[in-house]
Amino acid sequence: MEHNLLFNAMVYLAAAVLVVPLAKRLALGAVLGYLLAGILIGPYGFRLIGEVEDALHFAEFGVVLLLFLIGLELEPSKLWSLRRPIFGWGGAQVLGVAAALCGAAILAGIDWKVALIAGLGLSLSSTAIALASLEERNLMPTPAGQAGFSILLFQDIAAIPMIAIVPLLGVPEEAGGGGNAWQAVLKVVVVLAGLIVAGRFLVRPLLRVIAKTDTREIFTAFALLMVIAISLLMQWIGVSMALGAFMAGVLLADSEYRHALESDVEPFKGLLLGLFFIAVGMSVDFAVFLAQPLLILGLVAAFQVIKIAILYALSRILGMARGQHLQFALLLSQGGEFAFVVFGAAATARVFSSDVASILVVVVALSMVVTPLTLMLYDRIQAWRQGGAGGRKASKKKADAIEPNEDHVIIAGFGRFGQIVGRFLHANDVRLTVLDHDPDQIEVLRHFGFKVFYGDATRADLLRAAGAAKARAVVVAIDDIDDSLALVDTVKRDYPDLPIFARARNVTHYYQLMDLGVTMIERETYESALKLGRTVMTEGLGQSAYRTRNAANRFRRHNKQSLEAVYPYYKDRETFVSLSKQAREELEEMIARDRRAAEEEKTHYWD
Structure with missing residues (x-):
């Protein structure tokens, strides 16, 4: 019996593998391919399978x-x-x-x-x-x-x-059997x-x-x-x-x-x-x-x-x-x-x-x-x-189509970073589909009305089920760097037109995301650290908000230029270290120039 079961399984799978792709290639569809496969292996085909009812x-x-x-x-x-x-x-x-x-x-x-x-x-x-x-x-x-x-x-x-x-x-099988109808x-x-x-x-x-x-x-x-x-x-x-x-x-x-x-x-x-x-x-x-x-x-x-x-x-x-x-x-x-x-x-x-x-x-x-x-x-x-109908008829046909009935943003990972992104979008009436693998986190968020689903977002089947084909964007906010890169790779492969907004844990992660073609990246602690630095200067040291804002903008601009300049060499350790030192020296020179400019402005003001 075990032999028959394995043999039948082999026949079913072989028939499907051989006939269904051929049917699809001939534009007959998968369903018709399965039906034809059954006819071929059945009692009126090659008679490879006998227990049809089972x-x-x-x-x-x-x-x-x-x-x-x-x-x-x-x-x-x-x-x-x-x-x-x-x-x-x-x-x-x-x-x-x-x-x-x-x-x-x-x-x-x-x-x-x-x-x-x-x-x-x-x-x-x-x-x-x-x-x-x-x-x-x-x-x-x-x-x-x-x-x-x-x-x-x-x-x-x-x-x-x-x-x-x-x-x-x-035809009733037994007389008097209708008394059990109410019980049923x-x-x-x-x-x-x-x-x-x-x-x-x-x-x-x-x-x-x-x-x-x-x-x-x-x-x-x-x-x-x-x-x-x-x-x-x-x-x-x-x-x-x-x-x-x-x-x-x-x-x-x-x-x-x-x-x-x-x-x-x-x-x-x-x-x-x-x-x-x-x-x-x-x-x-x-x-x-x-x-x-x-x-x-x-x-x-x-x-x-x-x-x-x-x-x-x-x-x-x-x-x-x-x-x-x-x-x-x-x-x-x-x-x-x-x-x-x-x-x-x-x-x-x-x-x-x-x-x-x-x-x-x-x-x-x-x-x-x-x-x-x-x-x-x-x-x-x-x-x-x-x-053969010309442009007017074609345009009429095109006008009959309607917009997809889904218009949402997928957030993969709803931890400390993804929560802020999700709350902001949710507050501004953006439809969200959130994927996370922490059951306790999911249960808490559900109580507050968030639509959160359990699952590993790196899986292509889960992305498809979550509606990635009809999404407007995907936010990659996963903690694990390897999982983050795997998700980006899956999205790029299966949904090349879907915009990706990614969170980078560090500079190396930033460069790895760039390797995969992601252009919209935010380092998770960068902006908050820079904002805290501005607060220290204004609230702690009494410097003007205007000056600290300009300094922060210069720092941000220089940092981005440095990142882009070093990126082609980040896998070459020696060149990477050398360019990083050069970038720090340039930053020190910029800071020194800023100090001199500030001192000159102050002296000119008192004169």
Whole structure:
């Protein structure tokens, strides 16, 4: 068994590594690549994998992690502010598509129960495919992207009651079993209430304790443990694992550990979600397709035409930009991951036969394959039309875009230096995202309304999760010099246009930052020491403020010139020491000239 497990893992990874890059190179997208990889290694390809059902059940955890990450993005306050697009637009989409498909099926002579479950299942879209397509085309900030995200979120929520009502329409397995219905409902309510309390008063303190160990793998292990435990708990009470994962994400969305959790879970989500799509490709029953190819192709075409028509009409009602109606409809036109769960539950409850379930699964899988192709065709048609339409049309298209919905400054390190920068910016209404790795410090700052997140800012995945791509600037205020340089190197590599404002601990650190191309640098004690020197001269020695200010300006100017002059030689120790001595001698000469000038001015005044 161990041999089979390792062999299967090797086959999955090899298929993904070989097929997905090729699919992306051909502009087919990663999702389609995973689906094709699954088809190739599955029962109707090279038959390298036999246990398709086991793989699909295991890979469903990728969808669970996806919903956990979606929940992390939605603070309760943000979720409440989006209630209208989520429940209004999302409800209209699901009900509209389900009613149209159900009505069409009933007119075709299909039993109303089969038509209802099929319509509800097919009304769901693929969260993974749609979100990936939105990100690839940079559409998330646009009205189409925002509406699509809201509708996908509602679909993820709506899948839960869909799965719950399937047994009510099926054939009862035992008489008299309905007496436990109220107990089941009570169990769900109690568990959900317990999750809310535990998320607020148990999980966060535990995260704080684990964060203090400063052991990243234990933090990652706890994140996975939490998601798995909550998912299994929800499954135990008869509710979808996805609901538990989504709720866990929402409960932790306003936590200071949100970005750290997101960056730790993201790699597992991506890998398992890829495995999920491979398993979907493997599960496509080509025997069913070859037995009735015209029927299945007709169902795919009818399903997508009806769904695209409803989505197109909805986009016009929502008042989207004129050029985004069809694009929005195509993005959500495919079947979704939860359709497999709904149809599986329907077959188990005997709402319809396993043959009908197999046909619908093939229809959904083929719609997933078709969607990336139709989007690619749409993009090429749009590019061709814009290329031949002249400047006026191109300018119209450009005007449809909106500004990104994030406009913030990232502060990495919120110690004694970063605090002052952060407080000043915060007081002047600058939106901040603060990254720090001290749990006690974070907890104190949260009480004062600062948005502080736990995590190692030098990690590229954490920077991406914190919104570095949409930030206006990053302030590097980390205490450790090596970490500071590592962060600058990461930002320069991944976000070359992002302005960097850095804190230098000493002159060598200053030069190292210059080596990396940073030009906006402040030495942490320099200005405060110079200001104290001015105070000593004015308050302690009674000299004029005007004279001390001029002296400080001269000192600052000379010091900067000296730093820049010595910089090319700072790695050559002998030359560096020689030039530093020369700079000190020049400073002494300047001070002597200042004294002589002051004495002459004083003598001239008394004369």
